[in-house]
Amino acid sequence: MIRLERRxxxxxKLSYVTPVIAVVLTMVFGxxxxxALGKDPIAAxxxxxxxxxxxxxxxxxxxxxxxxxxxxxxxALGLAMGFRAGIWNIGAEGQYIVGAICGAxxxxxxxxxxxxxxxxxxxxxxxxxxxxxAMIPAFLKLRFGTNEILVSLMLVYVAENLLAAMALGPxxxxxxxxxxxxxxxxQYEAANSxxxxxxxxxxxxxxxxxxxxxxxxxxGWHVLGFQIRVSGExxxxxxxxxxxxxxxxxxxxxxxxMLAGVAGYFEVSGPSGQISIDFNSxxxxxxxxxxxxxxxxxxxxxxxxxxxxxxxIGGEIAQNQLGLPAAAIQAFxxxxxxxxxxxxxxxxxxxxxxxxxxx
Amino acid sequence: xxxLLRIENLTKAYPGVVANxxxxxxxxxxxxxxxxxxxxxxKSTLVKMIYGLVKPDAGAMTLMGQPFTPTKPSDARAxxxxxxxxxxxxxxxxxxxxxVALGMENPPSTRHLAQQIREVSQTYGLPLDPDRQVxxxxxxxxxxxxxxxxxLQDPKLLIMDEPTxxxxxxxxDILFETLRKLQAEGTSxxxxxxxxxxxxxxxxxxxxxxxxxxxxRCDPTEKSASELAEMMxxxxxHRPSRPAQEVGPVALEVKNLSLPSLSAFGTxxxxxxxxxxxxxxxxxxxxxxxxxDELLAALSGEMQAPRGxxxxxxxAIGHLGPTERRKRSVMAAPEERMGHxxxxxxxxxxxxxxTGMQPKDLATxxxxxxxxxxxxxxxxxxxxxxxxxxxxxxxSALSGGNLQKFVIGREVMQNPEVLIVNQPTWGxxxxxxxxxxxxxxxxxxAGTAVIVISQDLDELMEVSDVFAALNEGRLSxxxxxxxxxxxxxxxxxxxxxxxxxxxxxx
Numbered sequence: 001m002i003r004l005e006r007r008x009x010x011x012x013k014l015s016y017v018t019p020v021i022a023v024v025l026t027m028v029f030g031x032x033x034x035x036a037l038g039k040d041p042i043a044a045x046x047x048x049x050x051x052x053x054x055x056x057x058x059x060x061x062x063x064x065x066x067x068x069x070x071x072x073x074x075x076a077l078g079l080a081m082g083f084r085a086g087i088w089n090i091g092a093e094g095q096y097i098v099g100a101i102c103g104a105x106x107x108x109x110x111x112x113x114x115x116x117x118x119x120x121x122x123x124x125x126x127x128x129x130x131x132x133x134a135m136i137p138a139f140l141k142l143r144f145g146t147n148e149i150l151v152s153l154m155l156v157y158v159a160e161n162l163l164a165a166m167a168l169g170p171x172x173x174x175x176x177x178x179x180x181x182x183x184x185x186x187q188y189e190a191a192n193s194x195x196x197x198x199x200x201x202x203x204x205x206x207x208x209x210x211x212x213x214x215x216x217x218x219x220g221w222h223v224l225g226f227q228i229r230v231s232g233e234x235x236x237x238x239x240x241x242x243x244x245x246x247x248x249x250x251x252x253x254x255x256x257x258m259l260a261g262v263a264g265y266f267e268v269s270g271p272s273g274q275i276s277i278d279f280n281s282x283x284x285x286x287x288x289x290x291x292x293x294x295x296x297x298x299x300x301x302x303x304x305x306x307x308x309x310x311x312x313i314g315g316e317i318a319q320n321q322l323g324l325p326a327a328a329i330q331a332f333x334x335x336x337x338x339x340x341x342x343x344x345x346x347x348x349x350x351x352x353x354x355x356x357x358x359x
Numbered sequence: 360x361x362x363l364l365r366i367e368n369l370t371k372a373y374p375g376v377v378a379n380x381x382x383x384x385x386x387x388x389x390x391x392x393x394x395x396x397x398x399x400x401x402k403s404t405l406v407k408m409i410y411g412l413v414k415p416d417a418g419a420m421t422l423m424g425q426p427f428t429p430t431k432p433s434d435a436r437a438x439x440x441x442x443x444x445x446x447x448x449x450x451x452x453x454x455x456x457x458x459v460a461l462g463m464e465n466p467p468s469t470r471h472l473a474q475q476i477r478e479v480s481q482t483y484g485l486p487l488d489p490d491r492q493v494x495x496x497x498x499x500x501x502x503x504x505x506x507x508x509x510x511l512q513d514p515k516l517l518i519m520d521e522p523t524x525x526x527x528x529x530x531x532d533i534l535f536e537t538l539r540k541l542q543a544e545g546t547s548x549x550x551x552x553x554x555x556x557x558x559x560x561x562x563x564x565x566x567x568x569x570x571x572x573x574x575x576r577c578d579p580t581e582k583s584a585s586e587l588a589e590m591m592x593x594x595x596x597h598r599p600s601r602p603a604q605e606v607g608p609v610a611l612e613v614k615n616l617s618l619p620s621l622s623a624f625g626t627x628x629x630x631x632x633x634x635x636x637x638x639x640x641x642x643x644x645x646x647x648x649x650x651x652d653e654l655l656a657a658l659s660g661e662m663q664a665p666r667g668x669x670x671x672x673x674x675a676i677g678h679l680g681p682t683e684r685r686k687r688s689v690m691a692a693p694e695e696r697m698g699h700x701x702x703x704x705x706x707x708x709x710x711x712x713x714t715g716m717q718p719k720d721l722a723t724x725x726x727x728x729x730x731x732x733x734x735x736x737x738x739x740x741x742x743x744x745x746x747x748x749x750x751x752x753x754x755s756a757l758s759g760g761n762l763q764k765f766v767i768g769r770e771v772m773q774n775p776e777v778l779i780v781n782q783p784t785w786g787x788x789x790x791x792x793x794x795x796x797x798x799x800x801x802x803x804x805a806g807t808a809v810i811v812i813s814q815d816l817d818e819l820m821e822v823s824d825v826f827a828a829l830n831e832g833r834l835s836x837x838x839x840x841x842x843x844x845x846x847x848x849x850x851x852x853x854x855x856x857x858x859x860x861x862x863x864x865x
Contacts, residue, residue, distance in 0.1 A: 221726050221727050221729070222725050222726055222727065223716065223722050223725050223726075223727060224725065226709070226712065226727060229705070230702055230705070230709075230713065233702045233703070233704050233705060234698040234699070234702050234703065236695075236698055236699045237698055237699055237700070237701065237702045237713065239661050239681070240659065240661055240681060240691075240693060240699055240700065240713075240714075241681065241682075241713045241714055241716075242660070242680055242681035242682030242683075242685065244680065
């Protein structure tokens with residue numbers, strides 16, 4: 001009989017190894033899935049993990065990696081802080097959308113003013129918009145004790161409808177021949193967030209790099225980060241130590257909303273270009289996976305965002321070249337999260353083979 | 360006296376520690392047999408083997424002449440062994456009868472069961488209403504639920520693990536009455552305790568355990584309490600002491616403090632007033648669940664009180680949170696070590712910073728100086744003899760006693776003006792307990808106002824200058840601790856719930 005036995009002390013080292021094991025297991029079981037679909041599993045795995053980095057067309061795919069990883073990284077960094085404190089913002093997708101709308105609205109309000117101040121104001125608007133959208137679940141939680149998981153998630157659907165309304169209404173391109181969608185912000189130099197499009201680098205990448213460092217320091221050395229960690233580990237000890245949970249709820253929700261919102265603006269003024277009905281592409285949800293894949297640690301999240309971007313790009317290549325169905329790629333990504341979370345058990349428990357007791 | 364249970368050479372080892380080694384003894388029919396030993400001596404492991412919760416590595420048990428190898432508690436129950444645990448496993452939201460039914464394999468109808476409960480409670484003098492909700496019961500009454508649950512099985516052997524730790528002196532009397540009645544009917548009782556006077560009053564035989572081994576057997580009625588203590592500890596115990604104190608000026612004053620309870624089954628505080636002087640140890644007794652947690656939370660700042668209800672040197676601090684109070688040098692150590700006083704998964708360095716942040720100046724402009732925090736943790740470890748590999752060890756890796764020394768030491772080392780502790784030596788071995796009590800006394804000698812909330816009356820009598828008792832959220836008037844008799848204390852604690860011993864039938 002196999003039994004799980006609680007470890008006296010969580011195995012800290014193991015928590016660094018489990019993501020790697022999870023990736024390997026995902027390759028094995030994903031490969032089996034692809035084989036069951038009648039594809040060559042080795043080729044499929046190779047296409048997903050090798051092709052974008054070192055394949056024939058890697059010069060094209062590598063910048064794409066950065067483009068995909070940037071919003072994931074920004075959003076996941078913010079979410080991870082809340083998750084460490086036990087505050088579950090599941091609605092980053094909505095904050096991302098609202099940030100994009102607010103940023104784009106501010107930028108377009110100044111159109112065609114030619115000044116970089118427009119960009120700065122638009123970035124700030126993106127941050128504020130995302131943060132305010134996240135304040136709705138925070139306020140309801142503190143005032144009425146609602147569950148932030150449900151409220152933030154439901155607000156995603158509200159945000160999606162708001163997006164459609166904006167793309168068709170106030171933000172619609174007046175010179176767009178009646179097509180839905182805003183002006184293209186990449187063609188409005190003052191609001192453009194690209195730094196080097198051929199490298200896939202826009203200001204979001206810079207912001208994400210800064211955020212990694214700031215959050216790394218915050219969580220490791222700042223009192224606030226310490227309070228966040230204590231609250232997540234044991235809320236009672238946190239209250240005893242004088243942590244006010246309300247403050248943390250506001251801070252974590254606002255910070256994660258702000259980062260998601262600003263990611264939204266960088267996206268709309270860069271890779272995406274315009275507010276359109278289906279501007280959002282699920283980064284806000286995928287970032288949840290990225291946050292856990294990176295063990296809620298800023299450096300881990302940095303690595304995880306690129307790994308996740310890789311499965312996206314690689315998955316697309318596999319769809320095109322090998323004819324793998326999109327659902328199989330999604331299942332593949334789901335496996336990754338499953339194994340990460342599943343293997344988490346072993347940091348707190350160990351497997352023990354025991355003989356059945358003699359009666 | 361015929362033999363009921365014979366235990367021969369029982370041995371049980373856990374990774375890194377031998378809990379029981381070659382333990383043998385016998386319990387006669389109708390005998391009340393004491394199992395004596397300090398915390399960690401192996402008493403719990405031993406009774407868990409008898410009750411089928413733990414499988415021995417070696418050794419044999421014989422019950423009424425038959426080999427006895429229970430692999431699960433239901434085997435033990437079927438063979439006539441019942442156990443009342445130290446920590447009750449009852450559901451607050453269910454009635455007494457429903458709780459009893461939950462523990463039975465084939466429960467009869469609730470109405471029928473309620474009738475049975477009434478009969479048993481009549482017969483054995485354990486007043487209990489089967490229809491009451493368990494959440495509303497006192498600790499003593501909850502224990503009666505557990506005892507009646509056992510008695511309904513008509514056991515041959517009843518194991519009782521530290522049954523009096525939650526009872527007032529009067530409730531102890533009721534319990535002893537019941538146990539003697541059971542004994543007269545031929546039921547054997549295995550009585551686990553480290554309260555020596557009780558054992559001398561109740562038991563006819565005793566087995567003393569130390570570090571998993573039997574170190575002595577005796578008739579406790581023929582030994583003095585100090586002889587028993589020496590058998591248990593194996594050396595002369597250092598008794599904490601301190602010179603007599605002059606009463607200083609008032610440090611902390613609580614006036615008419617009323618607060619709602621922390622949880623649905625907590626106890627609201629009702630009109631509490633107390634005055635604690637500098638250099639004084641104010642002992643607060645009372646049975647668990649009478650508002651101890653709430654009082655500590657109110658004094659530490661976890662629960663905020665009306666502004667003027669608590670004053671420090673005349674300044675109102677009732678409205679302040681824990682951080683503000685610590686800045687004013689009011690420190691606290693709650694009862695629950697894991698997850699309240701300390702974060703289990705965090706290192707001792709981080710746990711030192713948990714409350715030492717402001718008073719020890721561990722952070723400048725929000726940035727924590729981990730080197731300084733580590734030094735602070737190392738100081739605590741050195742001064743309080745905390746057994747740990749180092750400051751990076753997680754709190755959860757420490758034994759209860761060592762973590763308790765760390766938690767108390769952390770507050771003591773911040774030289775508080777007021778220190779509030781709840782159950783400072785709960786579950787701690789005798790040496791660690793003596794260390795902690797001595798530290799509290801030294802602190803008081805140096806001028807700190809110390810409030811000790813405890814359920815251990817011996818401890819309170821040992822350290823306190825004045826004594827008051829909590830009963831259903833009210834605090835009795837304080838009286839000098841010296842010269843208080845156990846009856847007086849019992850009355851201050853509110854006596855027994857349902858004080859009259861129910862008429863014992865037959």
